[in-house]
Amino acid sequence: MVLGDSLSTGYGLPPESGWVSLLKQQLKTQSPDHEVVNISISGEITLGGRKRIEQALNTHQPDIVIVALGGNDGLQGKSIRSIYDNLEAIILACKQYNAAPLLAGMQLPPNYGITHTRKFREIYLRLARHYQLPLVPFLLEGFGDQREYFLADGIHPNAQAQQKILENVWPVLTPLLESLQTEHATTGTATETDPVTIQ
Secondary structure (H helix, E strand, C coil): CEECCHHHHHHCCCCCCCHHHHHHCCCCCCCCCHHHHEECCCCCCCCHHHHHHHHHHHHHHHCCCECCCCCCHHCCCCHHHHHHHHHHHHHHHHCCCCEEEECCCCCCCCCHHHHHHHHHHHHHHHHHHHHHHCCCCCCCCCCCCCCHECCCCCCCCHHHHHHHHHHHHHHHHHHHHHHHHHHHHCCCCCCCCCCCEEE
16 A cells, blocks of 8 residues: 555656556566555645554555655745654554555755754654654655756656656565465465565
């Protein structure tokens, strides 16, 4: 399951061209036993994700949750403490429902100041370290400062950037998928009608 904001909804792009849709396509060819549920909402902040996560976990019962939130909080000037607390609550909810969280980090533009941007970046590092989570340090790594990979608003990645986002996520996600496959093979809990679900 993917819990994110407009970066994960494919904002401003044709249907099926966002990175989550590309992930679905890649899994269909490489790991057909996996399915992806995308509950991302454009404009979402960590508090919104925190309010929605338990119902989503109960409804979809995912094995993995990719948490890709915080960018809007940062741009709106939400406090470091509140962002950390909301993401932590999401992580703990996932663990309570036996879903493995994968944290996708964000970064702020340099005009937010050296100290604040560092503290924002460290939110994800601290949570990943404390809870021993797989981490994509920066969802937009490799192109976040290159205008040609963004729509005219300069905020949302364009179609050309979506494969790059997937390439940032895939190496971190793969070990989780392999671990789940091994676990299910050992316990005999997975069948053709009981796929591993990425929420």
